[in-house]
Amino acid sequence: MGNAKNSASAPPFSRRLSRLCIAAGIAIASIAWQPIAHADNPAPAARHQSDYDHALQLAREGHYKQALTTLKALSANNPEHIVYRYDLATVLSWAGRDREALDVAADFDMAQTPAYVLRALGGSARNVQDFALAEHYYRATLKRDASDRIAGAGLALTLTDRGDTAGAYDIASALAAQHPNDLSALSALSYVQLNSRRYFGVLDTSERMLQIDPDSTDARRAQIMATYRLGAPHLAADLADATPGLLTAGERARIENDRQAMAIRWARLPATPQTAPDRKVRIAILDLREEIAALEARGESDTLQTRGRRYDLLVSLHERGRNREAIELYETSIANENRDDIPAHVLATAGNAYLAERQPKKARELFEEALTKEPGDFWTRLSLVYAHIEAEEFKQALSVADELVASEPIWLGSRPDRRPNSSRLIADITAAYVRAYANDLADAERRIDPLAEAAPLNAELRTARATIWLWRGWPRQALAEYDAAIAAIPANQADAIAGRGHALLELDDYRGAEQALQDLKLVSPDSSTTRQLTRDLELGRMNVLRLQAQRMESSGSQQGNESLGFDGWLHGELMSYHYRPFLHYHFQRAKFPEGTALYRRAGVGIEYRARDVLLDAEINRNVSTADAKVGIAANARWTPSDHWSFSAGADSQSNDVPLRGRFNEGIDGWSTNLGVDWRAHELRSAHAGVGVSRFSDGNRRDFAQLQGTQRIFTRPHYRMDGVLGAYASRNSRNDAAVSYFNPRSDYSADFTLDNEWLQYRHYSHTFRHHLALTAGNYYQQNFGSDMTWALHYEQRWSPHDRFDLGYGLMRARRVYDGAAEYQTTLLADLTWRF
Numbered sequence: 001m002g003n004a005k006n007s008a009s010a011p012p013f014s015r016r017l018s019r020l021c022i023a024a025g026i027a028i029a030s031i032a033w034q035p036i037a038h039a040d041n042p043a044p045a046a047r048h049q050s051d052y053d054h055a056l057q058l059a060r061e062g063h064y065k066q067a068l069t070t071l072k073a074l075s076a077n078n079p080e081h082i083v084y085r086y087d088l089a090t091v092l093s094w095a096g097r098d099r100e101a102l103d104v105a106a107d108f109d110m111a112q113t114p115a116y117v118l119r120a121l122g123g124s125a126r127n128v129q130d131f132a133l134a135e136h137y138y139r140a141t142l143k144r145d146a147s148d149r150i151a152g153a154g155l156a157l158t159l160t161d162r163g164d165t166a167g168a169y170d171i172a173s174a175l176a177a178q179h180p181n182d183l184s185a186l187s188a189l190s191y192v193q194l195n196s197r198r199y200f201g202v203l204d205t206s207e208r209m210l211q212i213d214p215d216s217t218d219a220r221r222a223q224i225m226a227t228y229r230l231g232a233p234h235l236a237a238d239l240a241d242a243t244p245g246l247l248t249a250g251e252r253a254r255i256e257n258d259r260q261a262m263a264i265r266w267a268r269l270p271a272t273p274q275t276a277p278d279r280k281v282r283i284a285i286l287d288l289r290e291e292i293a294a295l296e297a298r299g300e301s302d303t304l305q306t307r308g309r310r311y312d313l314l315v316s317l318h319e320r321g322r323n324r325e326a327i328e329l330y331e332t333s334i335a336n337e338n339r340d341d342i343p344a345h346v347l348a349t350a351g352n353a354y355l356a357e358r359q360p361k362k363a364r365e366l367f368e369e370a371l372t373k374e375p376g377d378f379w380t381r382l383s384l385v386y387a388h389i390e391a392e393e394f395k396q397a398l399s400v401a402d403e404l405v406a407s408e409p410i411w412l413g414s415r416p417d418r419r420p421n422s423s424r425l426i427a428d429i430t431a432a433y434v435r436a437y438a439n440d441l442a443d444a445e446r447r448i449d450p451l452a453e454a455a456p457l458n459a460e461l462r463t464a465r466a467t468i469w470l471w472r473g474w475p476r477q478a479l480a481e482y483d484a485a486i487a488a489i490p491a492n493q494a495d496a497i498a499g500r501g502h503a504l505l506e507l508d509d510y511r512g513a514e515q516a517l518q519d520l521k522l523v524s525p526d527s528s529t530t531r532q533l534t535r536d537l538e539l540g541r542m543n544v545l546r547l548q549a550q551r552m553e554s555s556g557s558q559q560g561n562e563s564l565g566f567d568g569w570l571h572g573e574l575m576s577y578h579y580r581p582f583l584h585y586h587f588q589r590a591k592f593p594e595g596t597a598l599y600r601r602a603g604v605g606i607e608y609r610a611r612d613v614l615l616d617a618e619i620n621r622n623v624s625t626a627d628a629k630v631g632i633a634a635n636a637r638w639t640p641s642d643h644w645s646f647s648a649g650a651d652s653q654s655n656d657v658p659l660r661g662r663f664n665e666g667i668d669g670w671s672t673n674l675g676v677d678w679r680a681h682e683l684r685s686a687h688a689g690v691g692v693s694r695f696s697d698g699n700r701r702d703f704a705q706l707q708g709t710q711r712i713f714t715r716p717h718y719r720m721d722g723v724l725g726a727y728a729s730r731n732s733r734n735d736a737a738v739s740y741f742n743p744r745s746d747y748s749a750d751f752t753l754d755n756e757w758l759q760y761r762h763y764s765h766t767f768r769h770h771l772a773l774t775a776g777n778y779y780q781q782n783f784g785s786d787m788t789w790a791l792h793y794e795q796r797w798s799p800h801d802r803f804d805l806g807y808g809l810m811r812a813r814r815v816y817d818g819a820a821e822y823q824t825t826l827l828a829d830l831t832w833r834f
Contacts (some may be wrong), residue, residue: 008023056087064095075104079500085111090120098124102133115141115148122154124610131162135212140702147180153188165196176205181212190222192231197412200228200419221246228255231422235375249253285320288313298336310334311346318353323525326353328812348380356528358763360390378408385430392761394438394716401431425451436468438716441682444468458487470499472681474504474642494524501533505540508609511576513537534718539801540713542833549828558741559592559814560659573608580607588659594739597663600624603654605632612639622653622668627652629668656693658740667737671764683711699742712753723752725776728813741816743780750776764801770794771807783818794827802833 055070068091071395075084087105092101105117114119122137135158141151152175159168179185187207193201202222209219211471220243225539233255240247255391282501288309295306300302310333328494330350334342351366364387381404387660388397408424428451430629437443445468451463466481482503485496501516520530546569554561566587571580589596603620614637622628631653639645654671661667673691686708693701706726713720728747752774760767772792780783794808810825 006698010728052084054152058088059091064786067091068095078294082112086117089115093120093124096127098127102128102130110136110140113140115144115151118136119148119150120156122151122158126144126154129161131158134158147178149175149182149185153184156188156192159194160195165192169196169198170190180208183212183216183218186212189220190218194222194225197229200413217246217551224255225251228353232233245741251790283753285313285316285322288316289705307341314346314353315349318349318765320357321356323353323356327357328352344370344377347373348377351380351387352383358390360387363387364393376407378404378427381428382426385434389434389437390763392717393433397434401434405431415820425458425460429460432464432468433666436471439714439719441468441472441704445472459485459486459493459496462488463493463499466496466503467499468488468502468504473679473688474681475503476642479503479507480724494520494527495530497523498529498533502536505536507611508576508614509611510537510540510758513540515579517566525550528549535801539833543801544571545569545830545832546571547828550825551822552825553819554823556816557593558816559659559823560592562608563590563659564588578608578610580609581605582607582616582618584620586655588655590659592660592662592663593663597659599655599659601631601653601664603631605633613637614639619651625678643679645677645679647677648674649673654693657695658742659739661697661738662694665697667696669693685709697733697738699731699738700741701729701731703727703729709754717757717758718742721752721754723754725750725752743817744782746778746780748776748778748788750774764798766796766798768796770796773801774812778815780815780817783815784817786818786820787813787817789813804831805829 019320019794021553041471043394044485045402049100051070052074053786055067055074058064058067058070068088071088071091074081075088079083085108089101089108090102092098092104099123105113105121106116111120118137118141122134122141123136125131125137135155138151138155138158141148142155152171154176158169159165159171161650166290169192172185172192175185176182176189186205190202190205190209193199193205206219206222206226206606209222213219220239220825222245224236224239226581227239238702240252247286261769276502277439292306292309292313295303300306310329311451313512314326314329314334317323317329327350330353334346334350335749347366349364351370354360362542364384367380367384367387371377374380378655381400381519385401385404387392388400405424408427409421410424411418412421413419414651429448431445435441435447445465448465449460452458452465455461462481462485466478468486469481470478477499482496482500486493486500497516497520501513502519504510504513504516513533515539517530517533520533524530526671526712529736548565548567550563550565552561558782564587566585568585569582571582574580584605585799586599586603588599591597600621600623602623605616605618607616608614614635616635619632620631620633622631626633631651633649633651633653635647635649637647650670650672652670656671657667657669671691671693673689675687675689677685677687679685688704688706688707691702695701704727708724710722710724712722713718726747726749728744728745730745732740734742734744752772755773758766758770760771770793772790774788774790774792776788777785790810792808792814794806796804796806798804805828808826810823810827812825814821814823
């Protein structure tokens with residue numbers, strides 16, 4: 001005999017599994033069931049044999065009511081024939097009348113009761129949740145025949161239901177190993193795995209069942225439930241839609257609710273074509289609006305159904321990226337509800353909408369409120385981290401991120417079904433990103449590197465490491481890592497594609513960045529990453545106006561007094577991915593004892609940018625005098641790696657000619673220079689340069705300079721750099737006829753503490769303070785050495801990403817021919833993209 005049909009109170013999955021066991025049991029019973037089960041029990045009387053056979057045949061065909069009528073009569077009229085009661089109990093179990101079956105069997109002698117009856121009674125006991133009695137029946141059956149797979153499966157299910165999943169798993173896995181092609185054994189194993197949270201094991205077992213029977217509803221249902229419990233309700237919903245009727249209405253509703261709740265949290269994860277908003281979402285929004293309007297028209301504005309539809313609409317609007325509409329819906333129709341009635345996932349959805357619309361403090365409040373309802377929700381805590389970051393609350397962001405890491409185990413489950421915890425991976429990546437946002441890129445890299453090395457095929461880790469490398473100033477290294485991430489999972493790497501586009505922009509490869517943007521739009525057309533790359537490409541192509549000006553007052557006359565210097569560049573839009581025309585205007589004016597000197601130069605040129613190369617050439621003319629010569633200036637920079645850069649420049653009518661010499665002696669001249677830059681990362685760099693100037697009065701000036709920068713202190717809103725500099729020059733001419741400052745030879749060394757405070761930041765709107773303190777020593781041949789110093793204070797204001805303005809004041813002590821001069825300089829610079 002087989003297991004009985006489950007009662008309505010039994011779990012849906014166990015009900016279906018029991019039916020499978022019944023089918024197998026019936027097949028066995030149809031062969032083994034005989035009128036006399038034991039020699040100790042008298043056989044049915046011959047006169048009752050035909051009625052008895054007919055009742056058995058009706059039971060086998062599922063006509064339980066007629067079969068039970070006959071068996072009850074035979075049992076009542078022939079108490080000496082125990083076989084009638086055995087079969088009465090069995091058919092009652094088949095018919096789902098479990099308590100009646102157990103009542104009939106209450107006085108059965110366990111040692112004499114046939115195995116088919118014990119199996120049926122075990123199923124009935126399990127259906128009424130008398131797990132101790134069910135275990136008793138199944139173990140009694142197995143005591144007679146340890147290979148009885150129906151009883152073994154029933155025992156495994158019973159142990160699972162009573163909470164002994166470890167013991168159940170041992171029995172079910174052994175049974176499946178002994179009978180690898182038996183559906184009842186595999187169904188039992190799948191049930192045990194599902195209830196012991198071995199979800200990957202469920203998926204494997206279900207695949208084995210489907211290979212045996214492609215139409216197995218038990219396998220399909222197990223797949224749906226395992227997928228759902230693995231945290232993928234969207235996939236579970238798709239599977240349920242493909243095979244309708246396998247879930248109860250309540251199970252289907254729970255999956256759908258969780259699918260909607262999780263959808264709002266995918267904004268921080270790599271987007272895929274499957275998660276991108278599509279036509280279905282747009283249709284759902286229209287349907288929800290119509291349904292809500294109809295409910296409100298019927299006066300049902302405050303019913304549970306109407307509120308639920310509003311919640312669904314809020315989620316759908318956010319999924320579609322229509323966050324302003326989501327915020328309007330929340331503020332007008334949801335925010336004023338009883339706060340205790342608003343589900344946590346709705347609050348989190350509204351928070352994500354505010355975050356997307358750059359209102360991080362409002363988003364933070366909603367995330368914190370949602371966490372009071374569901375304190376352990378991983379995705380809401382993750383969103384809270386980014387709300388703190390975007391609100392410039394880095395201490396809180398670090399705290400929540402580290403708590404997130406500590407709360408998530410590295411592995412889920414136990415051997416042999418142990419598997420990595422994807423939430424822990426996301427938490428680790430987030431903790432690294434928080435440090436990067438807080439300017440501690442070195443610590444961020446230290447955290448992400450070992451993870452990426454341990455899992456070289458993990459695209460998310462490689463993308464995170466590439467992003468940190470890009471922020472450290474290594475676009476080539478980052479580009480290779482982004483390419484590796486994209487190769488690992490080509491269809492699931494919106495973040496990697498976007499990062500690749502930004503790396504190409506850093507390398508001035510606009511054609512490649514534009515192609516990356518097209519690839520990104522195919523994967524994630526409406527995401528924030530797509531909008532940001534689009535914006536950065538727009539900014540890179542715009543016209544650019546750059547202005548620099550300074551006004552100096554000096555206590556001496558060597559460099560002039562009431563001097564004014566100005567440089568302005570107007571670059572046109574990027575053409576053909578590489579070229580920009582530009583205009584350049586240079587202006588100098590200063591008062592000397594001999595009079596006021598003035599120099600102006602105007603030029604027009606072209607700039608060429610390509611990967612690793614920057615070139616510009618300018619034709620210019622001194623417009624201070626009518627007969628000035630036309631000059632040519634050119635500069636080149638070659639950057640073969642992320643760490644080294646080499647530059648060269650030449651100017652036939654150099655702006656470096658001393659202004660006092662131009663005024664008094666009418667000199668001009670040419671200049672050349674060479675430079676090399678080394679940059680380890682954002683914390684350490686060095687520069688070396690040499691140059692030569694030849695003036696028309698026969699003087700040759702040579703110079704060399706060195707500078708090294710080392711980060712001393714870093715905090716989210718403050719940094720301090722130490723800058724060590726050295727300079728040396730010599731001039732071939734040094735006589736009294738030269739009016740300008742022209743030392744035979746000199747050198748200087750100085751050290752600067754360069755401080756910067758981020759006073760305010762709201763996305764691209766920033767305000768900074770900058771203070772540089774310099775102390776040094778200057779030596780001039782024939783005049784000895786003396787102390788120099790400078791104090792430079794500046795403020796920088798950027799109201800948006802197209803405009804940046806800096807202005808400041810510098811007070812300095814310089815030494816010329818052994819005499820100190822004190823200079824006060826006003827400085828300003830501006831960059832405007834349009």
